[in-house]
Amino acid sequence: MDSNEFRHWSVKAAEWGVDYRAGLRDRPVRPKVEPGQVLNAIAASPPEAAEPMEAIFADFEATIVPGMTHWQHPRFFAYFPANAAPVSVVAEYLVSAMAAQCMLWQTSPAATELETRVVDWLRQALGLPTDFSGVIQDSASSATLAAVLTMRERTLDWQGNKSGLAGAPRLRIYCSEHVHTSIDRAIWVAGIGEENLVRIPTGGRYRAMSTQALDAAIAKDREQGFLPAGVIACVGGTSVGGTDDIATVVDVARRHGLYTHVDAAWAGSAMICPEFRHFWAGVDGADSIVFNPHKWLGAQFDCSIQFIRDPESLVRTLAIRPEFLKTQGREGITNYSEWSVPLGRRFRALKLWFLLRAHGLEGLRTMIRNHVSWSGKLADRLGREPDFEITSVPMLSLFSFRHAPAGVIDLDQHNLALVEAINRDGRIYLTQTRVDGRAVIRFQAGQFEATEADVDKAFEVITELARQK
Template sequence: MNWDEFAQWGSRISDWSADYHKTLRDRPVRAQTSPGEIAAQLPKTPPEDAEAMDTILADFEDIVMPGMTHWQHPRFFAYFPANAAPPSMLAEMLVTTIAAQCMLWQTSPAATEVETVMVDWLGQALGLPEGFTGVIQDSASSATLSAVLTMRERATGYCGNRDGLSGTGQLRIYCSDQVHSSIDRACWVAGIGQANLVKIGTRGARHAMDTAALKEAIAADRAAGHIPAGIIAITGGTGVGACDVLGAILAVAKEEDLYTHLDAAWAGAAMICPEIRQDFWADVDGFDSIVFNPHKWLGAQFDCSVQFLKDPNPQLNTLKIEPEYLKTTGAKVTNYSEWTIPLGRRFRALKIWFLIRSYGLEGLRSRIRNHIQWSRELCNALRELPGFEIVTEPILSLFSFRCPGSDDDQQRLVDALNEDGRIYLTQGAFSGRKIIRFQVGQFDTTREDVMLARHVIEEVWEKISRGS
């Protein structure tokens, strides 16, 4: 393909992309294919000769698209969103075209310097005080792993990377029982182990970590000869939106000299709204590490996760490695590959720049406020359905419910709703029971999209109840 042909096909694909988004409401949200159905349509061996782009794109339409779940669908109410606002997509097109590997300042100075400013912009938007710095990661999982590794190294006097962990004793990390599975995985990968991730029970309307139980667990571990290393708090847990009381956790961390990380991957975006910060974000400035995902609720195309650091040096002391071929001579610069686990880095900051300039913070705030309001309206509408139960009340734009019947009935309803195709939901678990999660966060959803869910849920449940 030459560059003239590239321009021709690029224009066609751009037109296809716009049509795709404009007609998403006409598609089922979740892929309606069976396991193995897509693979069965692909040749068993690669082609020896070149094929025409017309043929390739036709196969894309006929084979790939039926097997795609549409994360940008306005009635995607499952998981959390992975949004892609149009300006963000345009920025990604430019990044893909330039195709730079931005691991060091000198390999693309603009990428490094725009990232520095965008992290600062976002810190201001979230109400973080001056002094916080940060880095753009691929996902919250990577940011959390970076924080857990930092906890490990700090607790071992920064000897773990050099000497291993065999002689250190058992390092302990503390969190609530509402954390995301990425915290478990970070402890696996860091060599700390599942058994040393201490999960504390929760209490109250927001399912916050019980800090009295946290203090007891730390005391018991010290008495047993274990080494407490850090505490991970959450604002907006994945299951039911659990939010810890940040100041209370920080008080324990200060008393015990423990490193702290806050997982606000989903809910952090809502903190661009000052009135929400007052209620959910108090004392956030005390955390050593904070992560939130602009690619969830804020509209930046996946992948884009920002880790804020009160002091970057502990993480740099944990992750920085500088062979001769990566050294930078001349004036002092920032090399963000030293702040993260991967050496290779994409120019993720560009889509944040395009996004914020295109909508302004107030435009982004309006969307988040709408989603929260519409979620509450739908929750109240489902509350009125006979036999339906609201299990966890809305926390921001997430709530959970149950239909009449057993846990099997909950899964039966979820499966039937997703096969129906008009909306997409997922199941969860809370207090030993299966629940149905509902979150509002897709960038272009409307109140009509959200409230349609009440009609669809009632209609599908009635069919199940009649056995039809």
């Protein structure tokens, strides 16, 4: 591809992207394809000779796009959002064109220094104190793994990386039953073992872990010869928004000398609105925090921020400095690859810089406030219907519900069939979960370009399909 062709196809791709986003409401949110359908439409062997871009692009439109779930659809109410504000997409064009490897300061000085600045902008936006530093990770999974590894090393007096875990006391990590499965994976990968992730019972309006039970579990483990290492608290858990009492969790952890990591991957974005910060009161006492601007804030995936109170401990856990990675003649620089598990790093800061400048914090606050308000109104409407029940109260813009008509014996199967019927219909997209052992349906409003009319459409679709004979 020469420079003229590069220009032509770059323009075409950008124009296609604009048209795609403009027409999303006319598409089903989830594709109407069967397993293997796309696979069978793609050649089984790679081409020996070059093919024209016209043919490649035509196949993209004919085969790939109809098989995609449209995460930027304004009526995507499933999982959590993976927003890509248009300005973030533009920034990613530029990042892709430069194709920089931003592992060290010297491999891209502007990328490193912009990351330092925009992460601090977000610290200020969330109301966090100045003693937090931060780094952009790829996802909350990586941030949580980094936190767990730091817990491990700090508790083992920095000998885990050197000597391994064989012969060391069994470490214990504590969390509620509502944390994301990325915590389980971090425990696996860190070598701590699933049996040493202690689930603390939960209760109350937002299903917070019992801090009395947490305190007792830590004390009991010490008596039995285990080595408690850290606590992972949750704000806005994936299932139904489980949220711990962060201040009390931090207090218990500190009394026992444990590291506290707060997983606010989704809900953290809402903390740019001061009125929602009560959900994580006490977070300023945590050792690390993760939130994902690529969920609710509008930064294209992948873009996760980890705030750290003591970056030296993180760097001591993760940094490897072979001679070929040293920057000679420069003192006091930051190499963010030493703050992350991967060595390679994308230029993620650029899309945050574009996003924050193009929308401003007040523009982003308005979006989040709207989503919370619209979701609350939908929960109220469904709760007033005689054949529906709200099974978990709204946590920000997330709640769950259940269709419970008279005469239906197996309500679990009925609701699982309902969510599948809704998703096959294509006008909206929802997911299911379990609350107190019962199958329920989740709803969250969070797509960047959603309107109140899109949320009203959800009420129409849900009630219509629930009552179809």
